Amino acid sequence: MGLWIPFTILAAFMQAWRNAFQNRLSKDVSTAGVTLARFIWASPLAGFYLWLLYRWETAPMPAFTGSFILLIVLASIAQIIATALMVVLFRKRNYAIGVGLAKSEAVIAAVLGALFFAAPLSPLAWAGVLIGALAFWLMTNPGALREVSFGTLLTGLGSGLAFALTTLWVREASLLLGLPFLYSAAWVLLCVIATQTLMLLAWLLLREPHTLIALWQRPKLVFAISLFSCIGSLGWFTAMSLETVALVKTLGQIEVLFTLMISARWFREKLNGRDLAGLGLIVVGALCVMLA
Template identity: 35%
Template structure:
């Protein structure tokens, strides 16, 4: 098995755990605070991770450049905006469906990867991604009577557009992070990914602190009072990000993000067993299609 595959599955699991914890925190912190803890409690871990790689495995620090800085900023800002939209979306529909809308990301990541990096994917991979996105769309309309009007509302309503925008921003950030890591050069994708993660999460923390200071100082107190749960979000987020960054340094973004749709399977488990949310038959069918798309991707890529 190629290394990027288990790393991506681990990333999807950690991302699902982080999202579940963020949904739990949203009521206590609000959208901005629940988004901030992902970065603010994660960046120290990212820095320690880089130092451990350097000290324990004797990996050298890569040389940074202007292209690296530009891609890191683009990716960092896009991910902040995508995270805020995703957390906000949890208040519009249930946890599983809210996450499903953002899973249109693989198609958008494939487009951005082609436009920005010239990365091409096989016809079989395109079909596999399409199967997965059909599953996502089934989930999005599962809780309403099937009609053209409801289908239009599901695809172009507030929740859908918020989710699609979140997916687009996640797609942009993924391509930017791969570009940043590759711009560092060298034969060590693990160290390149780790340095990219540390720089980006530090930058994101500074941006979020400035934003919260300018808009709602009381949010800092709420974050401090929920520090235990916030720390768990940060830890799950930074471990997941380390896995994402490493996988995307090893493989094209479209493939990594398509396999990452397995997160939705984890999401349904959390939705059922943790949040006690009822899952319909069509949502379950959509989940099966997503898994089928993932299996086809691994066979046809």
């Protein structure tokens, strides 16, 4: 079994719980505030993890080139946009479907990877992409086929595209460092999270200072979001330093299964047959790409 597989499963599990906590926080805090909660405590956690790595075994220090810095900035902005759009999805439909819509990321990452990042797909892998697209259609369109919610569709596609670009740029940044995979993933994680935290703090200080107060009043929930986000991102970044984004993200769609369990047991939400069919097809699509 490739080492990237357990890291991906860990990331999917942690991300499912992070999304659940973000969904709860979104009831009381603005979209920008919920997005910041993902990063605000993650920077010191990522820094502590990196310190532990160097205490465990010595490794070279990285050289931060202009190309690396550009990729970090692009990935940071893209992930902020993706997270904000996913929070908007939480408010458009229920929790499980909001996450399911954002999972168009896997389909988009596969297409972009094949077209622009030298990661061509086999026929079976393309079948998985098409099945994922069908699942996305089913979950976006809750009624008859002609009754498409274009607002939800565009928001979901936007979130998926931004997440896909984030992962592709993160992998490129990790490869540029040329360090052992644990160290390159940890450095990219710290740089991305620190950049995102500074961007969002500056925005909220200027535009929504009351949101910072709201986050301060919910310390346990904010810390839980940051903790699960940090561990989840660590899993994603490490897996993507070992394997292509398309494979990592298609296997990562098992997050949908974790999401279903959380949705049913914690939020007491019920899914109709169409929703379940779409979520099931996401899993089938992921398996097709993995078997390819």
